[in-house]
Amino acid sequence: MWTSIVPQNLTTHNYENWRIWMKNYLLAHDLWDIVEATTESPLPEQAEFKEWQKKNAAALYAIHILCSLDVFLKIKEIDSAGLCWNALADIKMECTPKPEPEPEPEPILQSEKENVYLKFRSLCLAIGNGCEAVKEFIENSPEAVREKLTNFGDTALHLAAYNGNVKVVEEILNNNNETALSIAAGSGNLRLAECMINKSKKLACVAGTTYIPVNVACGKGHRDVTCFLYSVTPLDFLLPEAGAFGSLLLHAAICNHFFGKKASNFL
Known part of the structure; x- marks a missing residue:
């Protein structure tokens, strides 16, 4: 059937896809030369007129029946494929909506959280540079050890634990250290875990999210961190x-x- 030769009829919004489907169909049926002809159509008295007329009618019919009604009404009087x-290309240009100007962005006001990040940015940098810089910062701004310095809620202690900096941890160890111990356990930093436990042995019993530190390690x-935390x-x-x-x-x-490879066979 004619109506099955392209996936969709031409509407005012699918011209680009329809044009490709339709062109391929016309090429396959030896009708495309009629559509893209660069010379004038032959006169009725010329020998090739009858063949041209037949191909033109076939191409025109295919185009007509594969347009939506509103598009067909705009081209129905045109007798040349x-x-x-x-004309369809011109109609497509008429129906293409002009892009609306993008609204000007509203001025961004710094939130309280962003102000905290900016205020303590130098502390984050100091944690990676060494203990003295951290110590100096905390002496000037002691409240910094309780602030969340990242979007993930990390305090200065957590950042120090991520970096494996034991001296910095000793300097800024605070009430949020249970999460930091889990970080140390997960990273396999035995010295860091020992430092935290020496500050408070109760940390071994405090779960970060679901597990206690020995589970994390x-x-x-x-193995070495697990053995220490287990002890x-x-x-x-x-129990x-x-x-x-x-x-x-x-x-x-x-x-x-931990008990040898054979033990895992019992799972």
Whole structure:
């Protein structure tokens, strides 16, 4: 059927796709030369007129039936396939909406959070440079140790833990240190974990999100940190009555071959 030769009829918004489909169809049926002819059509008395007339009618008919009604009404009086094709391009230009000017951006007001980030940006840089710079900053702005310095809620202590800077951690250790211990456990930094536990052994029993620090270290496969944190974690926290901490620790230890590769075969 004629109506199945292209996926969609021509409307005022799909001209570019329709043009490609239609051109390929006309090429396949040896009708495209009629559409893109650069010379005038032959006169009725000329021998080639009958063949041209037949091809022109076939091309024109294909174009007509594959247009939506509103488009067809604009081209129905055109009797040349070539002129009809060009008219469709003009109609497409008429129907293409002009891009609306983009609204001018509203002035951005700095939020309180952005002001905090800017205020303590030098502290973030100091954490990577060394303890003395951090110590000097904290002496001048002691409230800095309690501020969240990143979009993820990290304090100065957390950033120091990420960098593995033990001296900086010792300088700025604060009430948010339970999360920092989990970071140290997950990164396998034994010295950093020892530093935090020496400050407060209770940290070994405080869960960051779901796991206590020994779970985090074991899950990451850090054997030495796991052994240390296990030694300072009260046994009561690893019993079934306290939750899943103990079973999770055993499962992670077996998966990471802490008891040898054969043990994992029992899982």
